[in-house]
Amino acid sequence: MSAPLLEASGLVKTFGTNRVLRGVDVQVPSGSVTCLIGPSGSGKTTVLRSLNGLEAPETGTVRIDDVALDWAARPDARAVSRLRAQSGMVFQSHNLFPHLTVLENVTAGPVLAQGRPRAEARAEARELLGRVGLADKADAYPVQLSGGQQQRVGIARALATRPRVVLFDEPTSALDPELVGEVLRVMQSLAAEGWTIVVVTHEMRFARQVADQVLFLDGGVVVESGPPAEVLVEPRERRTRQFLQRLLDPL
Amino acid sequence: MSTIDWDLVRTSLGPLLGGLLRGTLPLTALSFVLGLALALVIALMRLSGRRVVSALARAYVSLVRGTPLLLQLFIVFYGLPSLGLTIDPFPSAIIALTLNVGGYASEAVRASILAVPRGQWEAAMTVGMNRTTTLRRVVLPQASRIAVPPLSNTLISLVKDTSLVSTILVTELLRKAQEIAAPSFAFFTLYGVAAVYYWVVCLALSFGQTRLETRLSRYVAA
Numbered sequence: 001m002s003a004p005l006l007e008a009s010g011l012v013k014t015f016g017t018n019r020v021l022r023g024v025d026v027q028v029p030s031g032s033v034t035c036l037i038g039p040s041g042s043g044k045t046t047v048l049r050s051l052n053g054l055e056a057p058e059t060g061t062v063r064i065d066d067v068a069l070d071w072a073a074r075p076d077a078r079a080v081s082r083l084r085a086q087s088g089m090v091f092q093s094h095n096l097f098p099h100l101t102v103l104e105n106v107t108a109g110p111v112l113a114q115g116r117p118r119a120e121a122r123a124e125a126r127e128l129l130g131r132v133g134l135a136d137k138a139d140a141y142p143v144q145l146s147g148g149q150q151q152r153v154g155i156a157r158a159l160a161t162r163p164r165v166v167l168f169d170e171p172t173s174a175l176d177p178e179l180v181g182e183v184l185r186v187m188q189s190l191a192a193e194g195w196t197i198v199v200v201t202h203e204m205r206f207a208r209q210v211a212d213q214v215l216f217l218d219g220g221v222v223v224e225s226g227p228p229a230e231v232l233v234e235p236r237e238r239r240t241r242q243f244l245q246r247l248l249d250p251l
Numbered sequence: 252m253s254t255i256d257w258d259l260v261r262t263s264l265g266p267l268l269g270g271l272l273r274g275t276l277p278l279t280a281l282s283f284v285l286g287l288a289l290a291l292v293i294a295l296m297r298l299s300g301r302r303v304v305s306a307l308a309r310a311y312v313s314l315v316r317g318t319p320l321l322l323q324l325f326i327v328f329y330g331l332p333s334l335g336l337t338i339d340p341f342p343s344a345i346i347a348l349t350l351n352v353g354g355y356a357s358e359a360v361r362a363s364i365l366a367v368p369r370g371q372w373e374a375a376m377t378v379g380m381n382r383t384t385t386l387r388r389v390v391l392p393q394a395s396r397i398a399v400p401p402l403s404n405t406l407i408s409l410v411k412d413t414s415l416v417s418t419i420l421v422t423e424l425l426r427k428a429q430e431i432a433a434p435s436f437a438f439f440t441l442y443g444v445a446a447v448y449y450w451v452v453c454l455a456l457s458f459g460q461t462r463l464e465t466r467l468s469r470y471v472a473a
């Protein structure tokens with residue numbers, strides 16, 4: 001078996017006196033979908049943000065493809081941004097650039113950061129917008145779109161820099177329920193195209209149907225991991241069972 | 252005897268307009284533009300992670316805000332010559348006003364930068380932008396919209412503050428009015444005309460502020 005595309009090990013992160021990550025390992029094979037699930041405060045978002053350096057763990061290593069980072073060695077901003085360039089990110093609250101059009105949002109990375117030719121970036125951005133079903137919204141401003149459309153622009157923007165891995169931080173949690181489907185369907189199609197995806201999510205149906213592996217986190221550690229058919233259907237750990245039970249029956 | 256000498260109003264309109272166009276407006280425009288540039292530098296220094304840098308900026312703002320503008324003008328024009336540095340009235344005025352605007356406006360600029368959500372920095376970094384590009388292409392365009400109301404205040408105050416430079420021999424609107432009024436003692440008339448000129452300029456600027464706010468808010472939720 002070849003080495004995983006993304007590999008993180010021994011991630012430890014403390015906020016003040018609160019140790020949110022207590023040694024987390026993640027391995028993501030190329031072309032696979034990994035779902036991070038767990039109760040709020042379990043550290044799943046911190047794990048995701050450690051993979052692109054939006055959080056700086058105290059110790060642990062992250063490697064994506066051939067770019068590796070040892071957090072204990074206090075890497076400088078350059079090293080962190082080299083790791084960050086390996087991935088794209090979709091945020092819970094989309095974080096689109098409100099002063100730019102949809103097309104400019106998507107070309108911002110390729111043109112302003114990667115220095116690619118504008119015409120080429122625009123053509124590719126239009127193609128990406130077509131793939132997320134928003135070809136006709138290229139000249140709109142984000143404020144003119146629905147929440148689901150905004151999130152799909154966010155996905156196109158994340159893909160535009162041609163990342164090796166796409167990180168999703170609760171991409172549907174801020175959406176009205178009827179808009180969740182359109183975003184999940186786009187994510188599902190990306191998975192089918194072979195993108196490598198890591199998702200923090202509460203959408204268990206998505207995890208069931210699309211994920212190749214599910215990591216259940218609680219208290220800053222990976223309590224249980226494996227294929228969704230095991231972790232979500234026949235969990236070995238009591239904490240996993242309790243968590244799934246609460247999702248199933250909130251009252 | 253009539254309080255307002257209408258003939259004098261008519262004959263002084265032109266010369267006072269000259270004082271406005273050759274003195275007040277260039278002073279305002281130059282020191283505002285230079286002051287804004289200085290304000291951006293000071294604001295970025297205050298936001299810097301380096302303690303010494305941000306402390307320097309804080310000390311500067313404190314000094315500017317803690318002393319009268321008139322005194323700042325006097326130090327540049329009357330004070331510096333005793334250190335062997337003599338500067339002409341007009342450049343002295345520009346220097347003092349720029350330093351003053353820089354101090355005040357830096358707080359508005361800093362607050363506006365801080366008002367741009369953290370998620371904007373993060374999104375820019377995840378598409379590969381470095382700090383400078385993020386600041387230029389993502390943060391400052393949004394901050395400038397937020398900064399329009401407070402900076403308009405600064406600009407409108409500045410228009411009137413330029414009248415203080417009449418005390419260091421710069422011929423602007425107020426000094427022109429004094430010069431014309433002195434021989435005839437028609438102070439009420441001339442100061443009245445000058446007041447109308449200041450007011451009209453400030454009205455025009457307020458109008459411009461409203462238009463600018465409308466234009467910049469096109470991408471913000473209604």
